[in-house]
Amino acid sequence: MSKRYAGITGTGHYVPEYVLTNQELETIVDTNDEWIRTRTGIRERRILKDKDKATSFMATRAAEEVLERTGTDPKEIDVIIVATVTPDYMFPATACLVQKNIGATRAYAFDMLAACSGFLFALTTGSNMIESGRAQKVLVIGADKMSSIVDYTDRNTCILFGDGAGAVLLEAFEEETGVIDYVHYTDGDDQCLLYQPAGGSKRPASHETVDLHLHSLRQDGRPVFKKATEGMADVSAEIMKRNNLTGEDVDWLVPHQANLRIISATANRMGLDPSKVMINIDKYGNTTAATIPLCLCEWSDRLSKGDKLVLTAFGGGLTWGATYVKWSV
Ligand code: UT7
Numbered sequence: 001m002s003k004r005y006a007g008i009t010g011t012g013h014y015v016p017e018y019v020l021t022n023q024e025l026e027t028i029v030d031t032n033d034e035w036i037r038t039r040t041g042i043r044e045r046r047i048l049k050d051k052d053k054a055t056s057f058m059a060t061r062a063a064e065e066v067l068e069r070t071g072t073d074p075k076e077i078d079v080i081i082v083a084t085v086t087p088d089y090m091f092p093a094t095a096c097l098v099q100k101n102i103g104a105t106r107a108y109a110f111d112m113l114a115a116c117s118g119f120l121f122a123l124t125t126g127s128n129m130i131e132s133g134r135a136q137k138v139l140v141i142g143a144d145k146m147s148s149i150v151d152y153t154d155r156n157t158c159i160l161f162g163d164g165a166g167a168v169l170l171e172a173f174e175e176e177t178g179v180i181d182y183v184h185y186t187d188g189d190d191q192c193l194l195y196q197p198a199g200g201s202k203r204p205a206s207h208e209t210v211d212l213h214l215h216s217l218r219q220d221g222r223p224v225f226k227k228a229t230e231g232m233a234d235v236s237a238e239i240m241k242r243n244n245l246t247g248e249d250v251d252w253l254v255p256h257q258a259n260l261r262i263i264s265a266t267a268n269r270m271g272l273d274p275s276k277v278m279i280n281i282d283k284y285g286n287t288t289a290a291t292i293p294l295c296l297c298e299w300s301d302r303l304s305k306g307d308k309l310v311l312t313a314f315g316g317g318l319t320w321g322a323t324y325v326k327w328s329v
Helices: 022-026 033-040 055-070 094-102 115-131 188-193 207-211 221-242 260-270 288-302
Strands: 005-014 018-021 044-047 079-083 108-112 137-145 163-173 178-186 252-255 308-315 319-326
Touching: 005 055, 005 115, 005 178, 005 288, 018 022, 022 033, 033 260, 044 163, 055 079, 055 094, 055 137, 055 163, 055 288, 079 094, 079 115, 094 108, 094 137, 108 115, 115 137, 115 163, 115 178, 115 288, 115 308, 115 319, 137 288, 163 178, 163 288, 178 221, 188 221, 221 260, 221 308, 221 319, 252 260, 252 288, 260 308, 288 308
Parallel strands: 079 108, 079 137, 252 308
Antiparallel strands: 005 163, 018 044, 137 163, 178 319, 308 319
16 A cells, blocks of 8 residues: 555634633733733633533634535544543543534544643644554544633733643545654653642542642743743754755744744744744634644634644643644645
């Protein structure tokens, strides 16, 4: 069998209507618009206010959009992978809820947890399934309802995160296109720099864990900032070197949207003109697994077949990586 490639043939997204501005946050915690904008680049973020709706709702809407835009019958989907740290339930997987909602009756479905690197790791998994010949069409979704695990009394973290979902459809190609190469890393030594202390089997929910706010995410911002800046820049440079790419060759950098200063440092290291960097952190903040597919969807009209993209992310775990994609449509 000749080598197969996994190309991205469409994108979809969903962001909730409610806009949480920096000005509104000023009324909730001791912060100010200027501090948030200059330290992070964020002006506002979207929040899923409806108490009955969760991550699967946003993931489903993003999936429906990509199916519609590509004219794909849900019954053609072989696999659904949802990257998330905020599943509707501990189990079943959010991907199973999406499978039911969209009527993908032939698909098997599972979640992947790699925090902010979740979408990249899921993209790698999905593309390997297609390259192996076992799958023809794979839906890869990044979706997070971060507002469900943010402590809105903690100014260090509550200004950073928002809710949203993005999806891509992967399909098999004979020509060299789609996911060309990837480099992924994990460093479990620093697992507690960014994590959700309770709710898992180590510290199940109890009165004490609730009283201590242990179900909200915790981040030691400064060391994560340093490691993220080094990690994203290094891994992006590494994937460029492996594929003989210069800053001139790369058409788009698609960075995880955690902090504008981290994004700028990565683009600088790659020798990229700022006009080639996808940035929407100002509108959505950090939506964890959703940031990269949200960018791909928002920029999809400006992408052409053959465009060279470098996707890169850094997050809890610690996990980080970069993926080299040639746009397929
Ligand atoms: O997506 C997963 C990976 N995550 C990341 O990549 C995030 C990485 N970290 C960051 O982006 C940055 O560390 C933050 C944006 C979280 C914080 O920025 P920073 O420049 O590292 O600030 P800092 O934590 O060093 O705090 C500086 C000062 C402190 O005051 P003192 O101690 O210098 O008096 C904080 O108390 O800013 C204060 N501060 C705030 N002030 C106003 C912290 N949060 C706020 C706030 N509003 N919201």
